[in-house]
């Protein structure tokens with residue numbers, strides 16, 4: 582069964598770069614899915630293909646998809662809308678526009694992104710799923726909303742028990758229980774099949790955020806594999822220029838703090854690279870650095 586490897590961290594630190602580099606490496610040994618839940622993801626640009634409509638093969642053994650809001654809602658409608666409408670319209674005088682009202686509810690989009698991940702995991706098609714996430718806060722919301730959903734559904738179950746007589750043809754409890762089971766499976770997927778790499782740059786804010794997100798993930802029950810410190814300036818190019826030397830020293834200070842706070846968890850170091858963020862560009866080099 583597939584393992585899910587997620588990349589998280591502050592905005593712009595290199596999550597997508599590390600996800601693509603890792604996916605390329607995994608694709609050498611087995612079928613791999615690269616999936617982005619960042620609403621402003623850039624996988625389509627990197628692979629020069631539209632990946633926001635469906636899963637597409639982008640290289641040997643490698644498929645990719647960007648879960649945009651539009652795609653997620655389309656899939657949601659296909660899978661759940663009819664069911665919800667049937668239940669609600671059995672006891673409320675509502676039209677089909679109730680479906681778009683519910684779509685706007687907080688948490689639906691997040692819920693469906695994770696349902697999608699679960700479906701791909703359970704398809705058995707992939708050896709590894711690499712998950713490129715949105716910046717920190719959005720991703721943490723995604724996770725904690727699961728627990729909220731679960732407790733809301735538990736409450737809902739109690740409420741519906743009391744008004745059971747109102748429903749004649751449909752059984753809302755069956756729907757609630759199905760959703761509760763689904764949420765429980767998603768939480769289990771995150772806690773037992775998923776592990777995270779937290780990406781940072783050697784500066785104060787990304788380092789502090791990386792350590793905080795690692796704590797939150799641990800609290801949620803997601804295993805943290807370690808940290809990736811990205812865009813380290815090489816000493817050789819900084820040594821002869823006061824501006825770059827100072828920059829180098831500042832980076833080393835935050836590198837030291839990161840190494841100390843991360844221990845015993847590993848920290849992989851990736852230098853600032855020349856060239857383009859392309860498979861033929863530095864992505865291949867980073868891929869070798871991370872896992873080669």
Ligand SMILES: Nc1ncnc2c1ncn2[C@@H]1O[C@H](COP(=O)(O)OP(=O)(O)OP(=O)(O)O)[C@@H](O)[C@H]1O
Pocket residue numbers: 591592593594595596597598599619622623715716811812851852853854855857858863
């Ligand atoms: N080691 C590196 N050397 C040089 N440039 C890099 C390196 N890592 C990433 N970059 C560049 O930094 C920019 C940000 O990287 P990337 O898009 O991977 O970050 P991100 O964390 O996914 O950002 P976002 O939060 O916007 O999704 C990109 O232009 C990328 O090409």
Ligand SMILES: [Mg+2]
Pocket residue numbers: 596597598619622623713
């Ligand atoms: Mg990104």
